[in-house]
Amino acid sequence: MSIGHTLLGLLESGPRHGYDLKRAFDEKFGHDRPLHYGQVYSTMSRLLKHGLVEVDGIEAGGGPERKRYAITDAGVTDVERWLATPEKPEEYLQSTLYTKVVLALLTHRDAADILDVQRSEHLRSMRILTDRKRKGDLADQLVCDHALFHLEADLRWLELTAARLDKLRAEVTR
C-alpha cells in the first residue's frame, strides 16, 4: 500500500498536523499495523519536497514545532492518478484496493468505477492464463488454474464490496 498516497488522500478533506494524520490513518487503515511517527514525518517531508503538500501553519509549543500540512493542487492530481491506475493483479492486493475504495468514498469519488476498472484488469490477466491453459499440457493447466483461482478470489471480494458500497460509504463517512 502506498502510505504517501493514503496520507495525501486524507489531507484532501482539510489541513492536518502530522499527529492527526497518523491517528486518522491508524483508525481507517492501520488496524493491524499502525504507522510509526517517524514514517509519517519522513513521508511528509518527501511529499513536501515534491510539492504535493505545503506547510499551512506552524504551532510553537513547549516541545518541537508542530507543522500543519495542506494538500496542493499537484497533490490532488497525484491522488487522482493513483486511484485511477489499476493495481497489477497479484495475490493479497485487497488491502491496497480496500484503501482505494475507502479513500474514493471519503473524497466523494466514484468507488464503483475503481472496482470496474480493477475487474477489467483482473479479467485481462485471467484471459491470458485461460489461453495458456487451453494451449498447454496438464502441468501448465494446473499452474494456470492455481493463479486463476487466486484471481477469482480477488474478484469475488470485489463483487461483494461492490454490492456493499452504499453501506460502506455510510460507515466510513459517519
Place this chain on the structure above:
Amino acid sequence: MTPPPGTLLAAEDLRKSYGPTVALDGAGFSIHPGEVVAVMGPSGSGKSTLLHCLAGIVPPDSGSIVYDGRELAGMSDTERSALRRSEFGFVFQFGQLVPELTCVENVALPLRLNGRPRKEAERAALAWMQRLEVDDLAAKRPGEVSGGQGQRVAVARALVTEPRVIFADEPTGALDSLNGERVMELLTEAARSANAAVVLVTHEARVAAYSDREIVVRDGRSRDMERAI
C-alpha cells in the same frame, strides 16, 4: 442508429421496464463476427433483459437494435422469429432439451423446424455432437445423461443451424468447474472457427475469461470496459 462498419449486432440507449421496475435504463452493446463478449454485473442488474432484447425475444420500450444493418423494431413478428430460428442460437442454464426426444433428435430439432428432412438434419446433428464430444449419447434421452453432457448437447443444438450469433445465458451455471470449463472451451472454439459472435451472460469470472472483452451492466446501464480503459 448506424453502427460502425463490421458490427454484426449493436444496440443503443435501450430502455425496458416491467411495471415499476426499471430493467434497462439506457444500455448499449455491440459485437463483431467471431467475437465473444461477456455481459457481467450483479444479480438483477439487467444482464438477462439485455440479452433477451438483443435476441429479439423481448421488445425494448425504446432504443435501437440493429442486426446486420437491419433495425429489429422494423421487423414483423414473423421476420423476428425467422431470424431467431435461422441466424441466432441459444444456450441457457438448464431445462432446454425436450425430454421426450433423444439427444440427436434434440440437436436436429432447429433444422427440422426450418424444414430440413429428418435424415439430413440428424446427419448434421451428429457431426456437431461429435465436435462437442457427445456423439455416443445420440440415442439417449436427456434424462439419461449427466448435466455436463446435457449442456454439451444443448451447445450442439445451438450451433447446428450455423448461427451468426449465439446467445448464452449462464451456460455453465449448473455445472461443476471442470465440466463448465470444457463446455466453454468447446463453445468458444466452435463459435470462433465458424466466425459466429457469442453474447455470454455470466457472473463468473472464470467463464468470462473465455471472452475477448466484457461489458458491465449495473442498474440497467452498461459500460464497455474496453472503451473505458
